Amino acid sequence: MKWIDLRSDTVTQPTDAMRAAMLHAPVGDDVYGEDPTVNALQERLANDLGFAAGLFVPTGTQSNLLALMSHCERGDEYIVGADAHTYRFEGGGAAVLGSIQPQPIPQDADGTLPLDKVEASIKPVDPHFARSKLLTLENTWHGRTLPFDYLAQAGALARRRGLGFHLDGARIFNAAIAYGRPARDIAQHFDSVSVCLSKGLGAPVGSVLLGSEELIGKARRWRKVAGGGWRQAGMLAAACMYALDNHVERLAEDHARAATLADGLRELPGFTVTGCHTNMVFLDVPAERLRDLDTHMRASGVRVSIGYLPSVRLVTHLDIDDADVARAIDAFRAFEA
Numbered sequence: 120m121k122w123i124d125l126r127s128d129t130v131t132q133p134t135d136a137m138r139a140a141m142l143h144a145p146v147g148d149d150v151y152g153e154d155p156t157v158n159a160l161q162e163r164l165a166n167d168l169g170f171a172a173g174l175f176v177p178t179g180t181q182s183n184l185l186a187l188m189s190h191c192e193r194g195d196e197y198i199v200g201a202d203a204h205t206y207r208f209e210g211g212g213a214a215v216l217g218s219i220q221p222q223p224i225p226q227d228a229d230g231t232l233p234l235d236k237v238e239a240s241i242k243p244v245d246p247h248f249a250r251s252k253l254l255t256l257e258n259t260w261h262g263r264t265l266p267f268d269y270l271a272q273a274g275a276l277a278r279r280r281g282l283g284f285h286l287d288g289a290r291i292f293n294a295a296i297a298y299g300r301p302a303r304d305i306a307q308h309f310d311s312v313s314v315c316l317s318k319g320l321g322a323p324v325g326s327v328l329l330g331s332e333e334l335i336g337k338a339r340r341w342r343k344v345a346g347g348g349w350r351q352a353g354m355l356a357a358a359c360m361y362a363l364d365n366h367v368e369r370l371a372e373d374h375a376r377a378a379t380l381a382d383g384l385r386e387l388p389g390f391t392v393t394g395c396h397t398n399m400v401f402l403d404v405p406a407e408r409l410r411d412l413d414t415h416m417r418a419s420g421v422r423v424s425i426g427y428l429p430s431v432r433l434v435t436h437l438d439i440d441d442a443d444v445a446r447a448i449d450a451f452r453a454f455e456a
């Protein structure tokens with residue numbers, strides 16, 4: 120029986136066509152800047168999103184870390200959502216490896232950092248304080264698209280106060296599809312953007328950091344320091360190119376399937392759907408039932424992410440089709456019965 124794995128959009132298998140693209144990719148030593156496929160990927164995303172340069176890295180965590188370390192120096196700080204990936208879910212890397220202090224700001228329910236709170240957190244130039252250098256946003260955030268106008272408003276604040284402006288755009292293409300706009304319309308507000316190819320886009324590995332030549336030059340150096348200089352990485356970049364060519368528009372299918380899943384679950388009285396955003400559905404399940412739910416779902420061949428706030432997260436992706444959604448709803452219904 121096929122597993123229906125709804126834990127995350129990171130669980131996808133490379134398709135046969137993607138593997139074929141990887142097999143035949145021209146490669147070279149990327150530490151020398153000589154991998155043609157890596158170079159093509161970096162240039163392509165830079166052009167598409169409106170930046171001068173790009174840097175291919177293994178993970179979104181490394182991409183964000185390199186961005187923070189390239190915008191900030193030792194003793195600087197970045198202003199970040201208290202529930203943002205770059206603050207909560209990256210092992211404290213900016214502090215551990217960059218000597219950069221985070222200034223977390225509690226987010227509103229839509230994922231925005233209230234701009235009056237952001238502004239109030241900017242430190243005066245004074246030896247008592249870390250130097251406020253950077254504002255970072257995340258879009259999508261737990262599947263939610265930030266209000267489109269907010270991006271320009273936050274960008275205007277960053278410029279007015281002399282802060283750099285970074286986007287953790289791990290799922291920027293999900294946001295673009297949801298807004299019905301090109302990803303460039305999102306990216307245009309930022310000095311740097313980190314994009315994941317290994318989430319909904321379905322590549323096995325890879326993120327790209329985008330920014331100015333100067334910023335990406337610094338990031339390239341920090342990538343080497345972090346042990347991330349890679350050699351014939353073009354085979355991985357080829358998977359990412361394939362994903363950009365073939366898996367962006369289809370994200371709309373993931374969003375539609377998430378909506379179908381949420382609609383099906385809303386009809387079941389034992390579960391409370393607390394949110395359905397782009398490719399993610401969130402469920403509130405009483406804590407004492409979570410373990411039994413997990414056991415039941417696994418026995419039904421369905422894996423869900425338990426322990427996520429509010430309590431269950433379901434994510435649609437490349438390897439989930441309509442029949443899988445129907446089977447998942449049936450499995451939830453059988454738990455209720």
Ligand SMILES: *Cc1c(COP(=O)(O)O)cnc(C)c1O
Pocket residue numbers: 177178179180181183204205257259287289290315317318326
């Ligand atoms: C997954 C993710 C990252 C980090 O990506 P990894 O490749 O898992 O390191 C960063 N930000 C957000 C919002 C993510 O979802």
